[in-house]
Amino acid sequence: MKSLTEKQDRVLQFIINFVRDNSVPPTVREIMRGLGFSSPRPVQDHLKILQRKGYLTIKNKVSRGIELSPHLIEIPVLGRVGAGKVIAEQDIEGYIDVGKILTTSKDLFGLRVKGSSMAGAGIHDQDIVVVCRQPFADPGDLVVVVRNGEAFIRWLRKNDNGLYLQANALEGEYPNEELTDDLNMMGKVVFMLRNYSYQLVNPSRIG
Amino acid sequence: MKSLTEKQDRVLQFIINFVRDNSVPPTVREIMRGLGFSSPRPVQDHLKILQRKGYLTIKNKVSRGIELSPHLIEIPVLGRVGAGKVIAEQDIEGYIDVGKILTTSKDLFGLRVKGSSMAGAGIHDQDIVVVCRQPFADPGDLVVVVRNGEAFIRWLRKNDNGLYLQANALEGEYPNEELTDDLNMMGKVVFMLRNYSYQLVNPSRIG
DNA sequence: AATTATACAATACAAATGTATTGTTGTCAA
DNA sequence: TTGACAACAATACATTTGTATTGTATAATT
The missing domain is CATH 1.10.10.10 (Winged helix-like DNA-binding domain superfamily/Winged helix DNA-binding domain)
Incomplete structure (x- = not known):
């Protein structure tokens, strides 16, 4: 320049x-x-x-x-x-141009993460995931599903029995879950945002 | 509405x-x-x-x-x-309004993360951290320092001997580092971006 | 039946706007 | 010293632009 x-x-x-x-x-x-x-x-x-x-x-x-x-x-x-x-x-x-990416697609929304069930995937409490709203997803996608009024972030996996959901916590056991009828697929995670300036992540928590 | x-x-x-x-x-x-x-x-x-x-x-x-x-x-x-x-x-x-946040401050730049020395802090290979360029930082900040032409992301910590840098890997030992003269403070991490749509993070790698 | 809100057309006008013409002054390299 | 470039002033003009006035037609609501 x-x-x-x-x-x-x-x-x-x-x-x-x-x-x-x-x-x-x-x-x-x-x-x-x-x-x-x-x-x-x-x-x-x-x-x-x-x-x-x-x-x-x-x-x-x-x-x-x-x-x-x-x-x-x-x-x-x-x-x-x-x-x-x-x-x-x-x-x-x-x-x-993050702003452009986030605003040109119309069906995006943010979701603030609660809990640490995906800490193993580097997604922590208070992080914001940007979700592309769609009723389908592919194996390997990080998806957002809703059950009983609560939203979860899970890996969508596939084995011989078909598709299932997998949590990814650092410690503790989260059982794999089947795709049952009471589950509602909201969409797929396309972005993850973490703001260190507004809210400092406590390193001892994730260290 | x-x-x-x-x-x-x-x-x-x-x-x-x-x-x-x-x-x-x-x-x-x-x-x-x-x-x-x-x-x-x-x-x-x-x-x-x-x-x-x-x-x-x-x-x-x-x-x-x-x-x-x-x-x-x-x-x-x-x-x-x-x-x-x-x-x-x-x-x-x-x-x-991520676009606004990222564009209103002039001295921001992105840095693509190489390696897994900060995987314990949820920052993985190929992630992009957004850095606010400043020659100073506070203890507790996630900072970017340069040594020998290579950039590192580290926690800035403080103990009785003064300030030092701390890596945050999931496995393997990274020794704490002193703030020596050959280190160049580039700035402080204010944002972290991970794009799941362009490049799928391999879950087995970070799981 | 009367009222309100929606939706569009034709016309008008002062102010704003991109652009062009002509010109001056100073600096710096060839 | 000549030419190229940067930087600014004064003036001009055809379009564009926000806005206003007046009016028609339809549908929904009271």
Whole structure:
């Protein structure tokens, strides 16, 4: 990614902050007023430069037609990291836009995990699993089933007798369960979220 | 949430899809053309109704000033789930907007986990931890440090001799490490993501 | 029967908006 | 010193855009 001058970076930061605060990109004149310009032209210049350098794209004749490049709204995923260097370009293995993944599919919902019946699979109390709502699943899937008004997360397994559910606790025995009629398949786990900043996981509990 | 008529839902879905595809909300006339109206007025009517019913808000005199309500861009987090019912309103304990969390803080980056030195903390090979870049951390934090060009995830602990780093594997011994000068503190883990749909975690490996 | 809500059309208008033209100033490398 | 680039100002203009006014038709509700 080509480097920016101080002024160019100021314009880019304004756009990023504007999108964050208003959830829509700014117009040319909103940038103009926001940065104290007295004519639209300097903004046009800056936008063209920012586009040429790959930081955004301008949609022709579209109001608020500024689209920030993925780098700026996604988070980079690093494979290896060089010592000293903060983030080197060559270390980036790709980008994930978690927000997009979670919002483009309509039938997703979160489920806060209670208990430790899946601790062996790295899913702990208070974690949030993101579930894709579907009445079916494949063997090997991590599924959410409901029985007696309570939701469970289990591995869906298969043996000679057919499908069954398997818990995955660290200690204690959870018997395998058959797929009976009182079980309601809610969906399949597609994501797992754990937030360390809001609620610190007690390491002694899971250590 | 109040229910929508068929036509109203059609307008709402158009807006949702438009935002997803164009990353900006549509104008009144874009909705008009998109749904085959021959005047802007019906769109205005629908927007006002959708606002009254709580599905969006209209910003006065702002182009593309349609802001979808959080329910539509966030995912609900359920506490308990009733049997049979798919998702009941009273079960929703809140909403998370993961995309917003990840994009509002600027100094976040993802790091794909290699190895199983933190499997005991539920962090496994190929998981992605989201790191807040900072040169400091508190005891109890899950931190990312770099040594010899390699990144490690460790608990930051404290005893009478001061701070030290602790691994958290399921099996095998990882000795505690001192905070030496060749260690580079990259930041603190604030989120953990595991994607079950793209890459299935082998349950036998972590079970 | 009267009222209300839904749903759409035609037209109008001031303000906002992307874009273009022309020009000035300063910096820096060739 | 010449040319390329960055950075900004003043002005202009055709469209776009949010919004308003007036009106028609249908269905549901009171």
